[in-house]
Amino acid sequence: MNPARFTRVDATTWRLEPHGAMQVPAVIYADEGLLRAMDDKVGEQLANVASLPGIVDAAYALPDAHWGYGFPIGGVAAFDATAAGVISAGGVGFDISCGVRTMLTDLGSEEIEPLKESLADALLATVPAGLGGKGGIRLDETELDAMLLGGAVWAVARGWGEPEDLIRIEEGGRMAGAEPAAVSAAAKRRQRAEMGTLGSGNHYLEVQAVAEILDPATAEGFGLERGRIVVTIHCGSRGLGHQIGTDYLREMALAAEPAGIALPDRELACARIASELGQRYLGAMRAGINCALANREIIGQLARQVFTRLFGSGGRLRLLFDVSHNTCKLERHRCADGVERELHVHRKGATRALGPGDPSLPEALRPWGQPVLIGGSMGTGSWVLAGCERGRAFASAVHGAGRSLSRHQALRQWNGRQIVDELASHGILVRSHSLRGVAEEAPGAYKDVDAVVAAAEAAGLARRVARLRPVICIKG
Amino acid sequence: MARRGFEHFAHDADIGVRGYGPSKEAAFEEAARALTAVVTEPEQVRPERAVTIACRAPDDAMLLCDWLNALVLAMAEEGLLFGRFEVHIEGDTLTATAWGEPLDRSRHAPAVEVKGATLTALRVGREPDGTWVAQCVVDV
Numbered sequence: 001m002n003p004a005r006f007t008r009v010d011a012t013t014w015r016l017e018p019h020g021a022m023q024v025p026a027v028i029y030a031d032e033g034l035l036r037a038m039d040d041k042v043g044e045q046l047a048n049v050a051s052l053p054g055i056v057d058a059a060y061a062l063p064d065a066h067w068g069y070g071f072p073i074g075g076v077a078a079f080d081a082t083a084a085g086v087i088s089a090g091g092v093g094f095d096i097s098c099g100v101r102t103m104l105t106d107l108g109s110e111e112i113e114p115l116k117e118s119l120a121d122a123l124l125a126t127v128p129a130g131l132g133g134k135g136g137i138r139l140d141e142t143e144l145d146a147m148l149l150g151g152a153v154w155a156v157a158r159g160w161g162e163p164e165d166l167i168r169i170e171e172g173g174r175m176a177g178a179e180p181a182a183v184s185a186a187a188k189r190r191q192r193a194e195m196g197t198l199g200s201g202n203h204y205l206e207v208q209a210v211a212e213i214l215d216p217a218t219a220e221g222f223g224l225e226r227g228r229i230v231v232t233i234h235c236g237s238r239g240l241g242h243q244i245g246t247d248y249l250r251e252m253a254l255a256a257e258p259a260g261i262a263l264p265d266r267e268l269a270c271a272r273i274a275s276e277l278g279q280r281y282l283g284a285m286r287a288g289i290n291c292a293l294a295n296r297e298i299i300g301q302l303a304r305q306v307f308t309r310l311f312g313s314g315g316r317l318r319l320l321f322d323v324s325h326n327t328c329k330l331e332r333h334r335c336a337d338g339v340e341r342e343l344h345v346h347r348k349g350a351t352r353a354l355g356p357g358d359p360s361l362p363e364a365l366r367p368w369g370q371p372v373l374i375g376g377s378m379g380t381g382s383w384v385l386a387g388c389e390r391g392r393a394f395a396s397a398v399h400g401a402g403r404s405l406s407r408h409q410a411l412r413q414w415n416g417r418q419i420v421d422e423l424a425s426h427g428i429l430v431r432s433h434s435l436r437g438v439a440e441e442a443p444g445a446y447k448d449v450d451a452v453v454a455a456a457e458a459a460g461l462a463r464r465v466a467r468l469r470p471v472i473c474i475k476g
Numbered sequence: 477m478a479r480r481g482f483e484h485f486a487h488d489a490d491i492g493v494r495g496y497g498p499s500k501e502a503a504f505e506e507a508a509r510a511l512t513a514v515v516t517e518p519e520q521v522r523p524e525r526a527v528t529i530a531c532r533a534p535d536d537a538m539l540l541c542d543w544l545n546a547l548v549l550a551m552a553e554e555g556l557l558f559g560r561f562e563v564h565i566e567g568d569t570l571t572a573t574a575w576g577e578p579l580d581r582s583r584h585a586p587a588v589e590v591k592g593a594t595l596t597a598l599r600v601g602r603e604p605d606g607t608w609v610a611q612c613v614v615d616v
Contacts (some may be wrong), residue, residue, distance in 0.1 A: 041488075056524040068489065073489055131515065201589065242548075246592040247614075254538070402489075403488055406486035406487060406491065408491060433586075438588045
């Protein structure tokens with residue numbers, strides 16, 4: 001994208017003043033290199049979002065932003081229901097509450113080295129991954145509804161998780177306001193065999209080693225020390241969430257015009273928050289969030305089984321935190337005009353990043369701020385950040401590296417076997433049911449995650465705590 | 477002269493599917509082959525089972541989105557892949573048969589699961605040479 005289109009506010013803030021139908025400015029947080037690498041469509045989509053009814057302050061794009069579905073991925077937008085504000089299925093995305101959790105071990109990287117191959121094989125055998133990977137849990141209609149209401153709290157009550165996990169999951173592991181009745185029968189059928197499954201694409205389970213500490217005090221508060229092994233899981237609400245996205249995107253696209261909402265593009269499909277459709281979507285989307293929270297809790301428990309089997313009591317996994325990066329949540333924020341408002345904050349490919357002292361954080365994490373978990377690629381590494389004192393973009397931060405090459409381009413450049421062998425020569429074991437999937441997720445197809453998190457820190461979105469190096473990657 | 481076939485086009489995070497052919501129906505059939513090709517080679521899918529699909533939408537673009545999403549749902553619910561398609565469109569209504577088989581991970585080596593067809597880059601139209609084009613981005 002050409003930076004000349006924007007006014008540069010500082011080294012990492014770029015602003016497009018309202019013009020045409022835009023109600024508010026569009027703001028991009030990125031360094032010049034990342035901004036130049038963004039597709040022009042990010043700017044177009046952001047300007048479109050800024051034109052939606054009831055938007056507050058600005059439409060934001062973060063350093064990992066890329067072209068999405070109506071809303072850019074790596075985007076944040078907040079809407080005021082009392083000002084005819086809208087909620088958008090595209091602004092949440094198909095993989096509702098897709099997110100990341102990191103679990104801590106007491107193991108040093110040298111302790112897992114002798115068992116690395118067995119650990120990789122056992123994780124692949126235990127955690128269903130990839131297309132066609134079915135979970136061992138089957139829910140009848142009553143249990144499925146209980147899961148949609150209870151999220152990770154439901155999973156823990158059924159023995160698929162530990163009670164102490166819950167305070168370290170957003171919303172305490174259970175999103176209030178879920179309405180299972182607003183979820184279609186097709187969405188529920190699609191979830192039948194998918195509880196406790198990773199899915200495919202960019203989803204993964206990784207065993208990682210803490211490679212570098214940038215903020216020693218916060219790292220200690222988080223329980224991270226150099227050389228320590230952690231387990232990170234990236235996945236979402238599986239078929240149920242995808243079908244909720246499909247169902248409501250269509251319904252909102254067709255209902256917008258009769259409801260008097262002029263859409264700059266059909267893909268911005270949305271409904272007024274205060275409408276019957278808006279409220280029904282909120283209920284369904286919250287049920288989707290609970291599905292994702294339950295799913296990650298179950299997968300965490302499967303990982304625990306493997307670690308305990310191989311390492312005994314030393315293989316205990318404790319949850320550092322669990323974040324979601326495709327959501328719309330009702331939050332209270334002080335707006336640019338100084339007034340506090342209840343806002344529906346859409347984070348599409350963006351992580352909530354609460355600062356130190358936030359009362360909704362568990363006591364043990366409160367002095368440091370919320371852990372913000374950032375996935376890179378399987379060859380480069382991932383990051384743990386922490387929320388800043390005075391957050392920006394409604395207390396939001398980046399969610400990942402973002403792709404630099406399309407899947408199509410990646411397939412033309414790499415083959416899966418070559419990547420698995422090359423990473424093995426660097427001590428990274430990749431296990432996957434799909435070599436083509438590995439090629440599409442080649443490390444070279446992703447942006448430089450180090451540059452993305454450095455820009456996030458420079459922009460005041462979150463601060464860097466520790467860099468994680470991949471050791472084993474189970475690709476979905 | 478109208479062409480027939482399918483291709484993928486680039487999207488930052490996901491992938492675009494495009495079918496083209498001498499009629500709207502042919503373009504829809506080819507778009508469905510492009511959808512399967514996101515997962516595996518359509519030629520590798522044996523036509524062992526037939527599934528019938530019907531959808532109705534106020535315009536051609538939404539009809540394409542509905543058609544692809546009906547296939548995504550059938551693939552997800554039944555664990556199927558499809559390789560052959562026959563589409564009929566009359567007014568706002570599509571009726572179709574898709575032939576396929578259960579997913580076999582070793583033979584089909586599936587790359588990725590399709591989450592849904594989106595309204596992004598969604599277009600059904602006719603090129604100057606008479607070729608019908610049906611396309612959209614699918615989320616994977």
